[in-house]
Amino acid sequence: MRILFHEIKKIFTWRILLLLVIANAVLFFLRIEFHISHFPNGRPSLDSYRIGIEMISKYGNDMDEEDRRDFKKTYEVQVQEANQYLQSNKEFAEAGVGTYEDFLNIDWENKEQAALRDKIMFEEQVDIFWELPERRRLMDFHETKEARVGTYKNGANPRQEARFDEMISAGHYQVYPEVVMENFKEFIFNVAIAILVSVVLIISPVFMKDRSRQLLDLQYTTRKGRELYKTKLAAGLISTLGVITALLIVYFGMYALNNTEMYFNVPIHMFIDSFSWYDPTLLQYMALTVAAIYMLGLVYALLAMSFSSMMPNYIALIGIQVPFVIAMITYGLTYLVTRIINIEVPQWVVPTSYSGMVAVSVLFIIFMWKREKHRDIVV
Amino acid sequence: MIVVKNVSKYYGNFCALNNITLELHNGVYGLLAPNGAGKTTLIKMLATLITPSQGEIVYDGKNIIHMDDEFRALLGYLPQQFGYYNNYSPKQYLLYLAALKGMGRKDSIRIIKELLEKVALSEVGNKKMKKFSGGMIQRVGIAQALLNNPKVLILDEPTAGLDPKERARFRNLLSELARDRLVIVSTHIVSDVESIANEVIMIKHQEVLYKDSVENICNTLAGHVYETTIDYGHLDAFRNRYTVLLEKQESGEMNIRFIHKGAAAEGWLSVTPSLEDVFLYEYRDEIRMEV
Numbered sequence: 001m002r003i004l005f006h007e008i009k010k011i012f013t014w015r016i017l018l019l020l021v022i023a024n025a026v027l028f029f030l031r032i033e034f035h036i037s038h039f040p041n042g043r044p045s046l047d048s049y050r051i052g053i054e055m056i057s058k059y060g061n062d063m064d065e066e067d068r069r070d071f072k073k074t075y076e077v078q079v080q081e082a083n084q085y086l087q088s089n090k091e092f093a094e095a096g097v098g099t100y101e102d103f104l105n106i107d108w109e110n111k112e113q114a115a116l117r118d119k120i121m122f123e124e125q126v127d128i129f130w131e132l133p134e135r136r137r138l139m140d141f142h143e144t145k146e147a148r149v150g151t152y153k154n155g156a157n158p159r160q161e162a163r164f165d166e167m168i169s170a171g172h173y174q175v176y177p178e179v180v181m182e183n184f185k186e187f188i189f190n191v192a193i194a195i196l197v198s199v200v201l202i203i204s205p206v207f208m209k210d211r212s213r214q215l216l217d218l219q220y221t222t223r224k225g226r227e228l229y230k231t232k233l234a235a236g237l238i239s240t241l242g243v244i245t246a247l248l249i250v251y252f253g254m255y256a257l258n259n260t261e262m263y264f265n266v267p268i269h270m271f272i273d274s275f276s277w278y279d280p281t282l283l284q285y286m287a288l289t290v291a292a293i294y295m296l297g298l299v300y301a302l303l304a305m306s307f308s309s310m311m312p313n314y315i316a317l318i319g320i321q322v323p324f325v326i327a328m329i330t331y332g333l334t335y336l337v338t339r340i341i342n343i344e345v346p347q348w349v350v351p352t353s354y355s356g357m358v359a360v361s362v363l364f365i366i367f368m369w370k371r372e373k374h375r376d377i378v379v
Numbered sequence: 380m381i382v383v384k385n386v387s388k389y390y391g392n393f394c395a396l397n398n399i400t401l402e403l404h405n406g407v408y409g410l411l412a413p414n415g416a417g418k419t420t421l422i423k424m425l426a427t428l429i430t431p432s433q434g435e436i437v438y439d440g441k442n443i444i445h446m447d448d449e450f451r452a453l454l455g456y457l458p459q460q461f462g463y464y465n466n467y468s469p470k471q472y473l474l475y476l477a478a479l480k481g482m483g484r485k486d487s488i489r490i491i492k493e494l495l496e497k498v499a500l501s502e503v504g505n506k507k508m509k510k511f512s513g514g515m516i517q518r519v520g521i522a523q524a525l526l527n528n529p530k531v532l533i534l535d536e537p538t539a540g541l542d543p544k545e546r547a548r549f550r551n552l553l554s555e556l557a558r559d560r561l562v563i564v565s566t567h568i569v570s571d572v573e574s575i576a577n578e579v580i581m582i583k584h585q586e587v588l589y590k591d592s593v594e595n596i597c598n599t600l601a602g603h604v605y606e607t608t609i610d611y612g613h614l615d616a617f618r619n620r621y622t623v624l625l626e627k628q629e630s631g632e633m634n635i636r637f638i639h640k641g642a643a644a645e646g647w648l649s650v651t652p653s654l655e656d657v658f659l660y661e662y663r664d665e666i667r668m669e670v
Contacts, residue, residue, distance in 0.1 A: 002478045220427075222479035223479065224448070377423065
């Protein structure tokens with residue numbers, strides 16, 4: 001235990017911690033901060049977010065036919081309110097815009113009408129005129145929900161088709177606004193990048209450091225001997241879990257500022273978003289992406305430690321890992337994190353990919369351990 | 380007792396050591412050879428860092444590789460070059476190595492205090508090692524080799540970087556330690572082992588040349604080592620005829636110590652051979668002179 005603690009302490013030097021903070025600060029401001037400070041990103045996203053909360057509080061985590069009728073009724077009431085607003089406004093009345101329908105059909109060539117529209121939309125930002133189009137959009141989705149599933153079903157393979165049938169028979173249709181779901185996907189994708197880079201930065205020196213400093217001669221001639229390799233491996237994995245957990249706490253702490261908790265218990269099939277193989281709630285989906293990040297972090301930690309055992313110097317160590325990290329960020333993360341249960345990705349792809357990656361990284365490190373156990377420590 | 384049985388080491392086609400057989404008991408053994416002769420390879424095999432290509436090394440009848448941690452628990456090792464963490468103090472560094480050696484924390488703290496006194500580093504025990512001189516680092520290395528009170532102590536070039544006073548202190552320490560353990564000191568500095576080694580092992584052409592007491596090894600040149608004084612102008616001719624061991628200018632003439640395995644000429648003074656004479660003679664490869 002004392003040795004394990006020593007090895008963990010050796011990983012977290014102040015230089016590495018500083019590097020970790022700098023790398024995360026850069027990645028945060030380049031890729032993550034936007035999805036927190038700009039959520040909801042302007043209008044009508046803000047209206048979509050607000051209407052979503054109203055729908056959840058009114059209708060719960062599911063919407064039946066009666067709820068949809070009520071939603072339509074609310075829209076109609078708001079149209080009346082808009083009509084009253086326009087009729088009570090002298091400028092609109094003089095410009096010939098007396099109803100919400102007139103407002104929607106404003107002649108863009110008519111400078112006076114266009115100026116009035118811009119005034120209430122952008123200068124005064126009257127909520128009702130932003131909310132109504134969003135409500136109308138949602139109603140369009142409600143009205144065409146069966147047809148949309150049908151369209152997707154037509155081009156589906158037998159497994160996808162079976163899944164669509166399952167959703168139709170359960171009455172699972174996409175009716176809630178997608179703004180929170182989309183924002184979380186963007187957020188978690190970029191958090192995954194930051195965590196992957198952090199893990200590789202922290203874990204890469206684990207074996208290289210002592211080897212390049214010629215410490216192996218001393219370490220391997222002690223009672224602990226080459227078994228130390230396994231302790232360093234354990235220290236690397238524990239540190240990886242520590243770094244991932246710490247970063248997730250920090251980033252989710254920031255994500256909490258988005259105030260999306262009202263959406264957490266809504267099943268993801270309710271959001272107007274891509275279709276999924278399974279029916280988790282948003283919170284369960286978040287947990288799934290977090291588990292995926294832990295898994296990817298551990299796989300990349302094992303790979304980093306394997307490379308750390310065999311590469312001759314730090315430049316080679318960084319060089320060999322750059323393509324792996326870039327390939328994962330460019331091609332892998334979308335499928336393995338954000339689209340982890342997306343129906344467009346064959347159902348077997350994600351579990352097979354994770355199993356394959358875990359198997360390869362574990363076999364690789366076992367091979368490196370066997371090699372280390374018997375190799376001559378010459379230099 | 381350690382027995383090295385017909386041990387050879389090959390790296391591809393290159394033979395680093397060939398059919399080495401040695402029997403080592405308690406006491407100090409000086410492993411003497413010039414750089415590149417295979418000393419470090421033998422030392423690393425004794426320390427289980429390198430596996431022999433042929434043959435085996437046994438301790439009390441058991442193969443040291445098979446003994447695994449049981450053998451390493453008896454071992455103290457100072458490599459020729461060893462690493463340390465710049466930001467660690469000697470105490471932190473030694474505590475880390477003590478943990479690797481399986482020592483309890485309380486015992487480690489007590490032993491580290493004693494060892495730092497022994498190697499005259501008590502006052503800097505809490506200072507960061509990055510500020511240490513080469514000699515101080517070497518003394519930390521010596522201390523770590525002694526941490527577990529080893530039965531087998533292997534020291535590869537232990538006096539590198541030490542000043543004359545530290546060397547003398549180190550030699551005394553070794554003599555004291557060798558009373559109840561096996562100490563192997565690998566060096567190319569003859570004076571490091573001449574006065575303290577019970578036996579000297581010399582390696583040449585990847586094989587053991589001598590394994591004997593200093594006296595017996597010196598006797599191999601008995602009657603062949605001379606000293607004389609010649610004119611400076613005759614020096615080149617003298618060098619071409621004899622194996623010159625030492626040249627010293629004195630009052631415009633040259634005092635020469637040399638080897639000749641034939642009849643002595645007039646004016647030559649026969650002297651008692653030293654271990655350094657044997658070393659210089661046996662490894663004279665680059666000295667092209669007729670003997």
